[in-house]
Amino acid sequence: MSVDKTIFEYSSPGRTGTTLPEPDVPTRPVEEYLGGENLRDDLPLPELSQVDVIRHFTRLSCANYSVDVGFYPLGSCTMKYNPKINEEVASLPGFAGLHPYADESLAQGTLKALYDAQEFIKEITGLDAVTLQPAAGAQGEFTAMMIFKRHHERTGQSRRHIVIVPDSSHGTNPATAARCGYGIVKVPSGPDGLVDLDALRGQLNDETAAVMLTNPNTLGLFEARIEEISAAVHEAGALLYCDGANMNAVMGWYRPGDNGFDAMHLNLHKTFSTPHGGGGPGSGPVAVKEYLEPYLPAPNVACQVGRYYLDYDRPNSIGRVHGFYGNVAIVLRAYAYILSLGADGLKAVSENAVLNANYLLSKVKGAYDVPYDGRCMHEFVASASKQKDLGVKALDIAKRLIDFGFHPPTIYFPLIVPEALMIEPTETESIETLDAFADALLAIAREAETDPGIIHAAPHDTPVKRLDEAEAARHPVLRYE
């Protein structure tokens, strides 16, 4: 659906979209209370009727593609179906109406859920302690890097100022480490798509603070030499961090904490099906080994003889990373998801995610280059380099997929694959959906040979056609005027 107007163009003097009570207490003019010099002259907000507000935003919603509309194989983002029950239970007034400074005795329900969620995360990751404060994956990474930094300070190793990241890593990894004051060194991937172990060894020394790895990595491959990597990292006295963005592939099969990782974050909005919300709120809990536990943010949720409480008594903590205790309502959804699946259910999630990805890979690998051939985990990276020779780029293929009714995959990431198409089907898709998507990709590959014009003109039936992003950046228009 096309939306031609902004909400501001519906404004008309005197309108409002809700009713409010009159102040039923004795009152004087606000100037007397607040001081005339502190008051604003004008409040230039729009004036709208309720029906205009509802129609406008309902129409806008119809201009969105979403998981509830169709297949959304956005690699690395794990766009799985979000069960409705989780929305319902997390929104109960008993949870939603609770003030964060309410006495702990009034918050036992929420605190128990948070505590149990911490316990579940420990079990799933194989690590020993958890903080739920980080509000998103990137903040989880930041929290973990600060924990490492504090550990090095406390153990007389402040000289460690370098963080090593693979060239296939998420952009948040180097950006996060840099904001902790670390220098960044990039380690190349080998011809098999895995970390080049010799290159890594060559870069490790007594200035290395940490190595950040995603496992399975962003190519959808399991870093099989993780034990050797871990040995090398720890021998150099550095710490090993797991970017848990791809945990959806390995639940119940593999636990990073069992194999040398010192800390990791989880994206609850990926692995544990909390909705992505058009870009948030997410939640990025961090799990660590026992010896790092003292450095976790304060407060943390603790339990003593059946009473749950917020533990502020953490003298070695890095401090707060959030105004309160993190995105609690998101943790509640993830907690509901884990409870509804249990151990076998979570394992089945990963099995179906890996099965779906390999099935899709088997369907499309003839038509598209797959630089790291063979089996994949929960996602794979194809390349449109063949199609590019015909003048059709990954971007064009993405736009043409929209015509077929699908959300495009992640494109141009990871950076080490030219014309990358990063495809993550997730476990919640049926074989019929996967077949339909594969057929669309194959049809587009044929079009690239026979009728590239139709691909270049895509998308055809969207509310807007391709947008001029260069112009948007050159002459930024960031508000309605």
Add this chain to the structure above:
Amino acid sequence: MLESIGASSVAELFEQIPAELHMHGRLNLPDPMSEIELRRHFAELASANCPHPSFLGAGIYDHYIPSTVPAMIGRSEFYTSYTPYQPEISQGTLQSIFEFQTLICELTAMEVANASLYDGATALAEAALMASSVTGRTEWLVSECVNPAYRETLRTYAWASGHRLVEAGRDGIVTDFARLAEKISDNAACVIVQNPNFFGTIEDMAAAEKLAHANGALFVVSFDPISLGLLKPPGEYDADIAVAEGQSLGIPMSFGGPGLGLFACKQKYVRQMPGRIVGATTDTDGKRGYVLTLQTREQHIRREKATSNICTNQGLCALAATVYLCTLGKHGLRKVAELCVARSHHLAEIIPGVPGYEVPFKARFFKEFVIKCPKAVAEINAAVLEQDVIGGLDLERFYPDLRDHALLCVTEQRTDEDMDALVLGLAEAVRQ
């Protein structure tokens, strides 16, 4: 499916993980719950909470959420989409963010706003980091009347990123800018002031502005969005960066999260701003549309040289705030602010009539104020709770000199009955 893959079993697919790395045994988790059981379990947990009407504020507020807000953010076309990487099929999210940015600019009288950050505390930390990258200076000077939890977050970020946080300037429940000025140096990247401050007091923002700009520092303001229904907005007193917790704008309290980090600044600093930004442009037919823009600031392009590591915004919460501000509009937001002022001042006038209690500081406030109690706040609050309302925040936990002082918050949600119950509880506490 396995035949197409050429595998004999699903287990074979997991041979990519070396056998010795496989998890031993089974995850130790509770048995799975059916929907019925899950609903029952959550109902039990929810009833173990006690969300009585409360006089707590201190950063998270019980403001009314109009029916339009849950109706719109409950549309799964919004909440099951992701960051709008493909603008042609994300115009709903993109246009609503563009409108959000506009509304925040209108509310604050600032020139540009981003698509939102995590919460008020982290938005303030991002503002301080941005001030350092704009000025090349490494000290952050913050009034001690800024929310203590925000200052704790600032401390964490300052330590991690190699900046120095200087906290000073409190005189009772207001900032003494002369005292704050004693702590400023020529290495100050920013002066950070909250208005109304943590105690609800309206600060002298002209003095704050003068202190910052006379010393070449950026003026960073943390504001309460509801207060801007009446109070002079940060843009009118020349703030360089204005940030806030936006939870008041249509988002449930939910034990403190998710919130919504509002972030606005002057146009000249837009390329140093953290987070997502949406801009207007045109499509190949010349039709207006919206895209994520100025992305060369961001981590997925710039990696370690990005302005911030932040990846997403607080999307759905920003949508809630957008619908909230559109529903209330010019008249509604002003009225909410007026109700807060009228009701909180009404309570502040009653309380000194309760034997043993006083409102010890004479200061202008918006919706929160400090009372002095005749005994420990915990004891008082226990008596108040017996009247089925939750009392104020014990200030001693953050300010040891404010022993027996509580911070009370009154929003438009608090009724006469709630206030009567509170007053009764306060009186009972003295009798006990």
